[in-house]
Amino acid sequence: MNWEAFWLTVRLATIVSTLLLAIGIPIAYWLTYSRWRWKFLVEAAVALPIVLPPTVLGFYVLVALGSRSPLGRWWESLTGHTLAFTFEGLVIGSLLYSLPFAVQPFASSFGAVDSKLLRASASLGHSPVQTFRRIVLPLSKAGLVTGFALSFAHTLGEFGVVLMVGGNIPGVTRTISIDIYDQVQTANYSSANQTALVLLIVSFALLSVVFGLNRRPWAVGPWR
Amino acid sequence: MRNLLALLFLFTGLAVAQDIVVAAAADMNAALPQLATAYTKKTGQTVKLSFGSSGNLTNQIRNGAPFDLFFSADEQYPQQLIAEGLASKDTLYRYAVGRLVLWVPSDSPLDLSKAGIQSLLDPTVKKISIANPATAPYGRAAEAALRHSGIYDQISSRLVLGENVSQAAQFVESGNAQAGLIALSHALAPAMKDKGRYWTVPLDAYPTLNQAAVVLSRSKQQDAARRFLDYLRSPGATSLLTSCGFSLPAEKH
Numbered sequence A: 001m002n003w004e005a006f007w008l009t010v011r012l013a014t015i016v017s018t019l020l021l022a023i024g025i026p027i028a029y030w031l032t033y034s035r036w037r038w039k040f041l042v043e044a045a046v047a048l049p050i051v052l053p054p055t056v057l058g059f060y061v062l063v064a065l066g067s068r069s070p071l072g073r074w075w076e077s078l079t080g081h082t083l084a085f086t087f088e089g090l091v092i093g094s095l096l097y098s099l100p101f102a103v104q105p106f107a108s109s110f111g112a113v114d115s116k117l118l119r120a121s122a123s124l125g126h127s128p129v130q131t132f133r134r135i136v137l138p139l140s141k142a143g144l145v146t147g148f149a150l151s152f153a154h155t156l157g158e159f160g161v162v163l164m165v166g167g168n169i170p171g172v173t174r175t176i177s178i179d180i181y182d183q184v185q186t187a188n189y190s191s192a193n194q195t196a197l198v199l200l201i202v203s204f205a206l207l208s209v210v211f212g213l214n215r216r217p218w219a220v221g222p223w224r
Numbered sequence B: 001m002r003n004l005l006a007l008l009f010l011f012t013g014l015a016v017a018q019d020i021v022v023a024a025a026a027d028m029n030a031a032l033p034q035l036a037t038a039y040t041k042k043t044g045q046t047v048k049l050s051f052g053s054s055g056n057l058t059n060q061i062r063n064g065a066p067f068d069l070f071f072s073a074d075e076q077y078p079q080q081l082i083a084e085g086l087a088s089k090d091t092l093y094r095y096a097v098g099r100l101v102l103w104v105p106s107d108s109p110l111d112l113s114k115a116g117i118q119s120l121l122d123p124t125v126k127k128i129s130i131a132n133p134a135t136a137p138y139g140r141a142a143e144a145a146l147r148h149s150g151i152y153d154q155i156s157s158r159l160v161l162g163e164n165v166s167q168a169a170q171f172v173e174s175g176n177a178q179a180g181l182i183a184l185s186h187a188l189a190p191a192m193k194d195k196g197r198y199w200t201v202p203l204d205a206y207p208t209l210n211q212a213a214v215v216l217s218r219s220k221q222q223d224a225a226r227r228f229l230d231y232l233r234s235p236g237a238t239s240l241l242t243s244c245g246f247s248l249p250a251e252k253h
Helices: A003-033 A039-051 A054-065 A070-079 A087-111 A115-123 A128-139 A141-156 A160-165 A176-185 A189-213 B002-018 B031-043 B054-062 B076-083 B112-121 B137-148 B152-158 B165-173 B184-188 B222-232 B235-243
Strands: B020-025 B047-052 B069-072 B093-098 B100-105 B128-131 B159-162 B179-183 B196-200 B209-215
Touching: A003 A039, A003 A087, A003 A141, A003 A176, A003 A189, A039 A087, A054 A070, A054 A087, A054 A160, A087 A141, A087 A160, A115 A128, A128 A141, A141 A189, A160 A176, A176 A189, A176 B054, B020 B031, B020 B054, B020 B222, B031 B047, B031 B222, B031 B235, B047 B054, B054 B069, B054 B076, B069 B076, B069 B222, B076 B209, B093 B137, B093 B222, B100 B112, B100 B137, B100 B165, B100 B184, B112 B137, B112 B152, B112 B196, B128 B137, B128 B165, B137 B152, B137 B165, B137 B179, B137 B209, B152 B159, B159 B165, B165 B179, B165 B184, B179 B184, B184 B196, B209 B222, B222 B235
Parallel strands: B020 B047, B020 B069, B128 B159, B128 B179
Antiparallel strands: B069 B209, B093 B209, B100 B179, B100 B196
């Protein structure tokens, strides 16, 4: 069991799912309440990582972060090193890779809030932002937790993108799924078995939380 | 309609049965397609190719991958398969010796001819790509060469590992690493030839990369596979290998 890779992956998944909470809520808000005619195009773009092969994403990320791209050069002038083969690079790749797994549960829970409550809040003088903060967000807790847990679990299991932009550096970009791959390829099955089992248990526990929460959408949870 | 389907299955069945499937080390991914095409033209025998790091392919073969032939960048892997009864000893053939080179993109400020491998100490070199030493012979050769030159400890934090030597080449070719220790066959391949410069690492700096091919025991096309190996011994095939960046082995089996 490679604990260094395990904790690296947990750190990556925590950072990514926390950032997705910050990025995903505004996107989900917009997707829920916008009446723009071409909104479906944005919805399709957000959902892309679900169907796109990770290799496509990995390839684009590698090219976009590389020292030949404007973004890569800007980052290099700022920090002195390229984004590819760094932990920050993995964070960016994972943000894209897990975006729909956060945004979609957020948006569907926002959309499920009774519009009568929104109108009542507005008639009592609350601005849309106040209504969102005081009515929609508290009623969407299950969706927020679901999105957080799903993006966490999805990042935990990320492989293709990391393989293409990570460079397999121990303690920096060697994530748990890459470690398992290496163990299997070097016929080190007992070690691969242990690590895979830990990942299986963690993933099962996370998904159990998600499905447990969604069993009765509004009335569960110790936070009520 | 049913007849048509039956016919279709017959044809696809035949096509699959006739192909020989070759698992090959990533350093062969410029040379082997040319060899296969020439062989098909000559004999009508179709050859399907699958590339990866020699260690990964060995593991796939252990787990029943349906390959007929295995081209390894390191003789040690075919030897292991022979010892495990998965490959036939009498077919083992050293077809070439692989060469390791230090490669930098054209716009690199490094003067390879002057400093050789020591130029990796230059502060502009942020990342150095090599193949993963755990599964790729070129990765082990690169590590050995770095240790041999005494700079391994100074630059080890800058190493990035490709899944095989092709990925290591791609990392440096795409500009994401500033230098790479890769196969000469990659440096000479059309995709990279005009994009950079290379310095050939001296042979005494790393254990010889004896490239060896072997027919796999599980193959149902032993004869066809052996014939392809025979073709590799022909002058046409050996000259193509040399032009692709391989040296010929001093002694032949």
